[in-house]
Amino acid sequence: MSNKIWLMEGLSSQRDIIQGMKSFAGKMRTDITVYASHRNERNEILSVADFSLAEPKDAEMRLPFILSTVAEWDINAIHTGRNCLWFENHRKEIEESGVSLTTGASGPQWLEMADDKVTFAQVMEENHLPAVPSLRINSIEELQHSLSHSPFEGQQLCVKPVTGIYGMGFWRFDDNASSMDVFNYPEKRIVHPGQYIEALAGTPAFTPLVLMPYLPGPEYSVDILADKGEVLAAVARRKEGALQHLENSGEAFELACACARAMKVDGLVNVQTRNNNSGRPVLLETNMRPSGGIGYTQHSGVNLPGLFAFHKLGLMSKTEVIEMAKNDFVPATVRSVTDVIGYSTHLTNRLN
Ligand SMILES: Nc1ncnc2c1ncn2[C@@H]1O[C@H](COP(=O)(O)OP(=O)(O)OP(=O)(O)O)[C@@H](O)[C@H]1O
Ligand SMILES: [Mg+2]
Structure with a gap:
């Protein structure tokens, strides 16, 4: 096994995910190689990976691009946070090349269901999980x-x-x-x-x-790592004004995990709840992809992107992931600040 994971274009947190994986590998003293790709010139993301690639802008070119990249660089696992429905619809062809594919879902029907907030609420109620009316x-x-x-x-x-x-x-x-x-x-x-x-x-x-x-709150955003509906690790962020409190227990946390199980989520996803007038959490929505704030959860000692990569690459068993997430967690409070970083106008890790 060559320990190569490829993060294809995702939403805002792709950089934090790559950095999380690399820092986890450092802590575990096990080398992994992270490939990152994007359609656009997003050097702040691409530069933190070991190798970077430009994705084709044309969706028609996506499958040949994926297959040739997997073959050329011997990639073991692909993660995508965008175009997930397309990926689900091409899962068979992609996985036949020998790579594993993570889209957040275990089938296109779940992505469609999560995308429609009324259907989502209805299906959750059918599963006896409270959702916002x-x-x-x-x-x-x-x-x-x-x-x-x-x-x-x-x-x-x-x-x-x-x-x-x-x-x-x-x-x-x-x-x-x-x-x-x-x-x-x-x-x-x-x-x-x-x-x-x-x-x-x-x-x-x-x-x-x-x-x-209108629900008074507080609101919870729960970042979850799951394997085909089995929750391996999760960190809840309770949002109170500018502060976010990191937790791994409680009613909202449990509801979010139950939702992830019911939806058979696979990979890194985000479930959001808010407390109603009676102070009980109800489900707002599930994003079948990593949240923008997933990087914040590392302050709890639990590195969800790192655990995901190690599990996907066969470096950690499910039990090891579950145990580590439980043992390493420490409650923490975080606050997001705006910052700037140096931007490399030329990538030195570019492969194509
Ligand atoms: N019923 C509600 N009562 C109170 N606040 C709500 C309610 N529904 C949504 N909100 C607020 O609006 C925000 C956006 O709602 P929601 O997450 O469903 O939409 P979204 O567009 O998918 O957002 P995002 O992608 O940013 O998570 C929520 O985070 C919450 O703060
Ligand atoms: Mg939301």
Whole structure:
């Protein structure tokens, strides 16, 4: 075994994942080789890998690129955090080359389910896992009706698109909001319902929305390492203002792990919960990919990317991963800060 893992294009945390893997390998005194690739010139990510590659921009070229790269460099494991549905649909051809593939899911149907927040909530409730009460809204008329006949009596209402990321389109309705609030305090995400309806009416196409009761929180973001539905390691981040508290027990943590099992997640994924009016956690969504904040979890002593790589490369058994995650965990509090890093304008590790 040559211990070669390839991280294909992912979302924001690809750099932290590579660095996590390399530092874990250092701690374990076992060498692993990390390949990283991206469609764009993201040298801050590519430069921290042992070797880097430029991905083809054209999806048609992706399969031949993967197969020739695996063959040429003798890669053992591929991880992707983007285009996951495409990867699931090409799993057979990719794995036939002898490489293992991690997409976060164990089948395309799970990615589609996680992508639709109303279906997700419904499937979770069917599995007896509490999720945020979610009503699908397909038109302005339906929204107007639900605002005047609330399905969630006595609770403040909020909306977000049925599919979406980066928190885009999440708004809380407040009858007392001034119409200038959205301009002066956009970060509060509070809008007068009349103003929202008016804005919708001026838009040609209606994007399906989820209508929900507003949950007071706190919110938990739980980073999970799983093997085909078996949770091996997890770290919860309880978000309180600017601080995040790292935990590995409690009701929200257990709910997130149960959700990961029910969804047969595979690899590094992120489950989010929020406490409702009764102080009980309910599921908000599952991102079938590493979260942007996965790097923060290392402050708990548990290196999820490192454990993932070592498990995938056959350097650690499931039991060893489970034991290490349990024994190494220490509670910690973290705060994210903005920072700058030196940017290498020329890559010295480039293979193509
Ligand atoms: N019902 C709710 N009550 C209170 N806050 C909510 C509710 N639904 C969503 N939010 C807030 O909006 C944020 C974004 O929601 P959600 O995670 O479902 O969408 P997203 O676009 O996939 O976000 P991201 O990709 O950033 O995780 C949540 O992290 C949470 O803070
Ligand atoms: Mg989210």
